Amino acid sequence: QVQLQESGPGLVKPSQTLSLTCTVSGGSITTNIYYWSWIRQPPGKGLEWIGYIVYSGSTYYSPSLKSRTSISRDTSKNQFTLQLSSVTPEDTAVYYCVRVALVVGNMRVFDYWGQGTQVTVSS
Numbered sequence: 001q002v003q004l005q006e007s008g009p010g011l012v013k014p015s016q017t018l019s020l021t022c023t024v025s026g027g028s029i030t031t032n033i034y035y036w037s038w039i040r041q042p043p044g045k046g047l048e049w050i051g052y053i054v055y056s057g058s059t060y061y062s063p064s065l066k067s068r069t070s071i072s073r074d075t076s077k078n079q080f081t082l083q084l085s086s087v088t089p090e091d092t093a094v095y096y097c098v099r100v101a102l103v104v105g106n107m108r109v110f111d112y113w114g115q116g117t118q119v120t121v122s123s
Contacts, residue, residue, distance in 0.1 A: 001026050002024065002025070002026040002027040002099060002111075002112045003024070003025045003026050003112070004022055004023070004024050004097050004098065004099065004112055004113065004114040005022065005023045005025075005097075005114055005115070006020055006021070006022055006095060006096065006097050006114045006115070006116065006117040007020065007021050007022075007023065007117070008020035008021055008117065008119070009119070010117065010118055010119055010120060011119075011120050011121075011122065012087055012091075012119060012120070012121050013121070013122070013123055014087060014088055014089065014121055014122075014123055015086055015087070016087060017083055017084065017085045017086075017087070018082070018083065018084040018085075018087050018091060018119055018121070019081065019082070019083050020038075020081065020082045020095055020097075020117065020119070021079055021080075021081045021082075022036070022038075022079060022080050022081070022082075022097030022114060023077070023078065023079050024036070024078045024079065024080070024099075025078070027099075028078060029053075029055065029073060029075060029078055029079075029080060030055050030075055031055055032055050033055070034055060034099055034100060034101060035052045035053070035054050035055070035099070035100035035103065035108075036052055036053050036054075036073070036080050036097070036098075036099060036100065037049065037050070037051065037052035037053075037097070037098050037099070037100050037108070037110070038050040038051060038052070038071065038082045038095065038096070038097055038098075039095075039096050039098060039110075040093035040094065040095045040096065041093055041094045041096075041116075042090070042092060042093040043092065043093070048062070048093075049062055049108070050062055050065055050069060050071075050082065050084075051065070051066070051069050051071050051082075052071065052100055053071045053072070053073055053080055057073060059071045059072075065084070068084055068085045068086055069082070069083070069084055069085075070082075070083040070085075071083075080097070082095070082097075087121045088121060089121045089122060090121075091119070091121045092119065092120050092121045092122075093118075093119060094116045094117065094118050094119075095116065095117055095118075095119055096113055096114050096116045096117075097113075097114045098110040098112065098113045098114065099111055099112040099113075
């Protein structure tokens with residue numbers, strides 16, 4: 001049974017960097033068939049894909065966010081992280097880390113989710 005858990009500050013000031021960590025248990029982030037992704041849901045809006053890191057360490061980001069986004073990993077701790085720089089109140093959302101079980105073109109199937117963590121950008 002795979003479990004994912006987000007952690008990090010719930011309040012970030014404008015212009016600062018949002019940093020979150022996802023800790024994975026029950027499965028290795030280096031397993032050669034899965035991707036590890038961050039998504040978010042702003043209040044009153046739908047889910048938005050941020051990006052993912054593959055088992056090899058390569059990263060891919062949403063075109064709208066890639067200039068501000070960095071996803072990395074620590075294989076010794078079985079963790080992957082999200083950094084979103086120069087945040088504004090528009091970045092306020094519930095952030096989720098998820099496992100990507102299947103990618104077909106632009107479609108992604110998420111089979112395991114973290115519970116989500118609220119991040120508020122405010123001065």
